[in-house]
Amino acid sequence: MRELIESVCSGFTEFDVPLSESDVDGPIDWLGYGSALERAEERTGERESVICGAGKIGDVEATLIVFEFGFLGGSLGRRTGDRIEAAFTRARELRTPVVSLIATGGSRMQEGMAALSQLQRIARQAALTRAAGIPLLSVLRDPTTGGGWATLGAGADVVLALPGAQVGFAGSRVRPAGDASAYTAESQLASGHVDQIVEDLPGTLARWLTLLTNASGTAPEPPAALGTSNLPATSWDAVRAARAPDRPHADDYLDAYFDWRENISGDRCGGVDDGVRCGFGSRDGVTIAYAAQCGTATLPSGFRTAARLIRLADRLGIPVLTLVDTPGAANDGAAERAGAGAAIAEVFAAVAGASVPVTTLVIGEGGSGGALAFAAPGRTWVTPDSYFSVTSPEAATAILKRGPEEVPATANQLRLRPQDLVELGVAEGIV
Structure with a gap:
């Protein structure tokens, strides 16, 4: 994940976010949850499933929310919510666009409804940021399913996706048997839910951020006519x-x-x-x-x-x-x-x-x-x-x-x- 961050932005500085304290096995005493968190941290080198910080993409300063799928499937829990909320808050303070690089299987079942309710928290932060006139971009990596797709992903102003990414509300283990092609970035593009499939992610992000942060209040002049200059007689x-x-x-x-x-x-x-x-x-x-x-x-x-x-x-x-x-x-x-x-x-x-x-x-x-x-x-x-x-x-x-x-x-x-x-x-x- 750190390599992904370095590939899309320069000068990345991670936010220092105090994380919620919890019992060893979480809010619903899920046996072995604490040990699973420790193993995930050892395996990935990260303390949670998202890294949040600020960096420059092209010529534009941006706030990044980046998922580490290797950390419990990039799942959303209470501490994930802490980090995402802090990122949105900082984005409003800094007046920087928010770019979410998503790879998640959904909410963390080991925390029960405490995890699922983070979706409301994320939705509230996104709404406040939109109301502040700050653009939101999402990049759908493989996979982007569950609440991550239904909040940060589909809720962005511009939705980009990597080729072949699995994208859908239902993950592969819980969806009905049938047409798996419906759960792809390409299918979501054809159905009107994704704006672009992206090959050159750094370049495309830089172009989009340049466009969305370069507003001018001046009324556009109409284009010049490209066809005939002769007016019709009838x-x-x-x-x-x-x-x-x-x-x-x-x-x-x-x-x-x-x-x-x-x-x-x-x-x-x-x-x-x-x-x-x-x-x-x-x-x-x-x-x-x-x-x-x-x-x-x-x-x-x-x-x-x-x-x-x-x-x-x-x-x-x-x-x-x-x-x-x-x-x-x-x-x-x-x-x-x-x-x-x-x-x-x-x-x-x-x-x-x-x-x-x-x-x-x-x-x-x-x-x-x-x-x-x-x-x-x-x-x-x-x-x-x-x-x-x-x-x-x-x-x-x-x-x-x-x-x-x-x-x-x-x-x-x-x-x-x-x-x-x-x-x-x-x-x-x-x-």
Whole structure:
């Protein structure tokens, strides 16, 4: 474990934490527990299952909570809780981000409920630290199960995982027989519970900490248009330009706008939308968060991921850029069962409630409420090859009981061109 600490940070100084005294065999008199603690200390050279201290990761001072799995399976007991609580307290005093390098089998059964109740203690400390505007990062090592996953792991702002790590609430000896692949870092990534699988841990941590600790209150400028500079003559021309397969999309804009960036992934509710790109990027040395639609119908998981990103950025004081490009929210039966309306409402609420500035650029299709949820009132710009509409021309035509041949005329009635949006006061200007 000491080698792991040295590999990710420099100048590590361990915190001196007074540990709770207990009877030889612990709070529930578990026969032989005292001897097991002594053997664990001899085997690992550590006094407990976690080491906590401060060091520099890249250029950022951080507080580290590092688990030693060799010490009783990295289990959580009362003295573990002492150390973790002290680490969070010091992080708030020092105003440093908290990085948890987790490898644990869960709560220490030899201490009974006294051990399990440490999860409440940890959750309280994490909540206080989040409220103080301090970022929390977790790294899931092998294994990360039980209460360690359900508090320090899954409860972090950004969740990273090492390849092949066992990750799940149930450990291998207590889970039902069946699909073991569900309990892997890769499966948790696919299900929206992990942000990234990490190969270069020191480098990735340094990048993330740089991004999350470099907030600027300045409103982001909208990106420059990457497509055509010609304004459409008609609204139907605007629709066709926005739907052109060769026009620039979200990744093109993000790559041109940021010097470098890191994505988050997943809604933490079991879903990932590949048509929504969220994360944090560095532009001219400052951090800007982004939530971008990629041209597809946005799923409930995409809206929830965007809301998660905006709320996190707001808590950390990081301004937000949103890119609008969707024919609309997914509205099939699966989307309704997944809570489409509630998910869209989350994004509307996140944008409306943000104390940091939010800037929006419409880069393609602006299809109804699923697009408007991403847009910032009073700070929305449009590109020449975009449109914004109350509904799609095809849907409007069907609602009005018109024939398909009337779609272009209906589009023109909707006044959805970029120049129309500026005239109507929906957009501030055309980039």
